Amino acid sequence: MAEALVETPGAAIDDACCVPADGQDGLSGGDSAALAARFKALADPNRLRLLSLVAAGDSGEACVCDLTGPLDLGQPTVSHHLKILVDAGLVTREKRGVWAYYSVVPGALDELAGALSAFGANA
């Protein structure tokens, strides 16, 4: 996990993140801020569609050149949304030749899913 976050230092979070605390005090302020930042990156329909396209791409990656058509958005807008996903530590970006290729950070979505399930388990 730590390796996967190397390219996104702005979103780097320690191992304690995303695990709701037991007991009555709930999440700490720091944990909740790190989690909220990731959910904020997911709080946009176009970013969710981009994330689903990247996840469904051949070999687990997608060229930015293949992401503009399905959403009917211009490349600057698509790149803006992808940067937010990268900054949140959910997606990585690799430049090869003239194109950038994006892939989902292994484990990042499962980690978020685990945090949500942990909430639900206490309900």
Place this chain on the structure above:
Amino acid sequence: MAEALVETPGAAIDDACCVPADGQDGLSGGDSAALAARFKALADPNRLRLLSLVAAGDSGEACVCDLTGPLDLGQPTVSHHLKILVDAGLVTREKRGVWAYYSVVPGALDELAGALSAFGANA
């Protein structure tokens, strides 16, 4: 699930929500909008802390009177954040006497977690 959403018509979503489409087209616009609305409700540290406190409450519920202290926020602010969680279909509100009691909508968080895991499974 349908019953649990009756109190929050604004956030009501059909059964097709939250399941990423297979194949190269990714999420539909409608599915992504419904999902994004829920993630937006989670994209705030104070709302995440409130959600964790509600989930950890005795009998799976928490009185609003017990939620202001841990966050050091005034009751109007706490009620504002709780309303956003209710409107998103994540939490229900029940008035009993002078206080409102909140509980997590059964299955709502697991449903979101499942959507995230489904993304990850394709990665």
